[in-house]
Amino acid sequence: MTDTTAVQAPRWRSVLDRIAEARRGDSSESLAAVFVLVATVLALLWANSPWGETYDAFWHTHLAISVGDLSIDLDLQHWVNDGLMALFFFVIGLEVKREFAMGELRDRAKAAVPLAAALAGLALPALLFLLLNPTGEQASAWGVVISTDTAFLLGALAVVGPRRAERLRIFLLTLAVADDVGALAIIALVYTDELRVLPLVVAAVGLLVVWQLRRLKVWRGGAYLVVSVVTWVAFYSSGVHATLAGVLIALLLPVYPPRRQEVERAAALTRAFRQSPNPDYARAARLGLERAVSVNERLMRLWQPYAAFIIVPVFALANAGVPLTAQSLAVAATSPLTWGVVLGLVVGKFVGISGATALMARLRPGSIAPGLTATQVGGGAALSGIGFTISLFIVDLALTDPALADQARVGVLAASVIALGLGTLVFRVGARLRPEPFDVSSILLRAVDPRRDHIRGRVDAPLTLVEYGDFECPFCSKATGSTREVRAYFGDDVRYVFRHFPLEDHHPNARTAAEFSEAAAEQGRFWDVHDAFFAHSDALDRESLLRYCADLGLDIDRLEEDLRDGDVTRRVTDDQIDARGSELPGTPTFFLGIRGSRPRRHRGPYDAATLIAELERLRTERRSAAG
Structure with a gap:
């Protein structure tokens, strides 16, 4: 019998509890997506309120940091886009490294289908965008349509996806990681300003120092932090987008499961503290536990919640405030740039991902995970058109004309809403028209395979x-x-x-x-x-x-x-x-x-x-x- 006499915790407390769960490493994609959505709505309300002029005034307030003759002077929006977002891309880099070292991307045979789907989901949207915007400054914004917002994708899947969606979630997460790799490579190769050699050399030295720290098996995060800050400043000064410093540093950090000797050492230190509790044993036990876990996983556990619940929402607040007047909406409704973004994200992602998956299933029978149906893939492909975070990020890199940038942002916002609706429709209609081929609760889901069983x-x-x-x-x-x-x-x-x-x-x-x-x-x-x-x-x-x-x-x-x-x-x-x-x-x-x-x-x-x-x-x- 359930005890109904207990006093319910306040709603705000349950939200804080879920953030704490994310801090411990538990899955909270839907809550993170809610935070970004709330920040987006606040940005739109602020930009379209009677005080709308304060939105641009606030985010274009300059803040300078000077050390001797070296000075970095940016407005608040670019401190967010170039500074805070470096931590966001750092977390992405940690996830990419972990997936290649220990996750789904380690097994190339299993990753072949989501990798092919990711490539198609990168190429087809860009081609569709360029069909409507073949020349001019607009053409440079083709990168806006290439990437999927992983947080929004997984959050939307948790809300509108099928009840048994774990295989689909793994498929989409693997696809999203490969998608991120492609997007980061395009940012590095296409959206890089004029290079300055000396700072680039300093940045390269910084990366070599990180690599050397890894070789020396340095496991304390402080050493990496100091070198990382210097490397970020060097990247910023070199003309290469500073956020790439976060990615490259993350890819160099070691990742590995705990080693037995270090686990046993940590256990011995913990026992010593339990037998004789004092500050020295407490510190030794804490450091022993940290040393048993790779730098990659410790830093991902540390920064992932901040990226999800602070950095990305602040980025949305700083970049999603588009004035939505009757005139601006009319311009966007007839703008090839806006429609190119919508076409690329909504149609390109849907057709590219679902089509490539179907082709791989035909070319390589048995390559699709058991229980993963065409309807599920189609719904997930539709949701992949939510390209919010990196799409808005590339808008800022690709377009210098404020009017064109606003048209692209309207396209990103519209595409995200349409993709969410399309994904929901595909899941609902597909479940009715193409039910699962057999009762998965009564019949063995994965056929017996002598190669794996x-x-x-x-x-x-x-x-x-x-x-x-x-x-x-x-x-x-x-x-x-x-x-x-x-x-x-x-x-x-x-x-x-x-x-x-x-x-x-x-x-x-x-x-x-x-x-x-x-x-x-x-x-x-x-x-x-x-x-x-x-x-x-x-x-x-x-x-x-x-x-x-x-x-x-x-x-x-x-x-x-x-x-x-x-x-x-x-x-x-x-x-x-x-x-x-x-x-x-x-x-x-x-x-x-x-x-x-x-x-x-x-x-x-x-x-x-x-x-x-x-x-x-x-x-x-x-x-x-x-x-």
């Missing part, structure tokens, strides 16, 4: 038994006896497939055990550790897992290296996503099938006698149908 028995056996399990689940531990009896009964006629579904909210060691088993699989020992972990399902802390693996004769050094490889983590996550997408109620969950058909979920008891009877029934039905 762990299979016990003949790969081509006529009967299939698939289990989604959790090494720390006591019911799964008992179910191993049932599966053993099933395999003994059918012999070579059944293949047993194990997939991971660690219930991390209930079993704190389950995820770690699953990753250990995948690391053991790299040494061809998955089933050995599978049996050992289930035999000790009540003692699966990290030290115990290492001991079990050592007792089995595994190469522990290699195991540790494989555990630090992103492939192990992604393999477990893939199974988890399949399980959640299938709305599995818990563990163990079994699917039973016969060769030639996709296994169906078994909803009854999972004792050996019941599973054997169900498999016998399937075999009898198949023989009757064949006879």
Whole structure:
């Protein structure tokens, strides 16, 4: 029974709590998008209010910082666009580096489809824009239509997307990262002013120093901060856009999973503090914990919330204030520049991304993640037309005429609204006209694949038994006896497939055990550790897992290296996503099938006698149908 006597927390407190969650690294894309939306509305209201002239007056107020003969004098808008946005692009660079080192972009085969979609989503919008704006200053604004606003995209997906959208979210996030790489490269190559050699040399030296700090395994953020500030100033003075300093520094910073020795050292320091609490041990324990985590991940955890909840909203406040008078709207409505932006973002992104994905699916069957439908891709492609942040950023770089810049901004705002509406329409209509090809809650979402699945028995056996399990689940531990009896009964006629579904909210060691088993699989020992972990399902802390693996004769050094490889983590996550997408109620969950058909979920008891009877029934039905 729910306790209804508790006093509800104020609404503002829940908002602060969600910001705190983002500070801890939790997902809060929809809240971040709300912050940017509110800032955009405030900018428009301010610019179109009776006090509208104060908008330009405020953001064009000059602020100079001088040190000796060196002085940087910018108005507030350019301090935001050149200074604060360097931190925004720094966070993007950290995310890009992490994705290439440990995330979806590490696996080139899996990333091929979103990469192709991203390239098409960059090229086609630019071509459509240039069809309407082939010459003049307007033509230089083709970069406005190339990029997708990741925060708005993921926030909109959370609000208007399908209920089971985790595969789509990963697809769009991978696409958005590749999109960001393309946009940053275009900013560097196309929107760079006249170069000045000496500051550029200083900037290059700064980047070399960052690289050297990485080689020396310097892990304290302060050293990187000092060098980064000097490098930013040098980039600004060189004529290269200063925000690129943030990107290049981020790409040089190291990223890696925690090393065992450093984790153990941090644990020892923490134990020492617990036994003798004093300031020296407290500082040592804190530094030990920080050292165990890569600079990339510590800085991303630190700056990501500030970028999402402060920097981007302030950028929107400084750049989205377009006067929307009857005259300006009439000019925009007939402006090739405005319509070029709308056409590029709305049509170019939608057609380019969905078309490239469909083409890749035809050229490379099986390359689309299971559960990811054409309707979902189409809706996500439509939402990708929300190109807000980087689009407005490039408006400021590409157009010097204020009237043209306002027309482009109107196009960006209009395209974002239209893209949101189009994405919502595609999701809703697609769900009605093209429902999912089968009931994902009843039929195995991802077909058994001998190249990725762990299979016990003949790969081509006529009967299939698939289990989604959790090494720390006591019911799964008992179910191993049932599966053993099933395999003994059918012999070579059944293949047993194990997939991971660690219930991390209930079993704190389950995820770690699953990753250990995948690391053991790299040494061809998955089933050995599978049996050992289930035999000790009540003692699966990290030290115990290492001991079990050592007792089995595994190469522990290699195991540790494989555990630090992103492939192990992604393999477990893939199974988890399949399980959640299938709305599995818990563990163990079994699917039973016969060769030639996709296994169906078994909803009854999972004792050996019941599973054997169900498999016998399937075999009898198949023989009757064949006879």
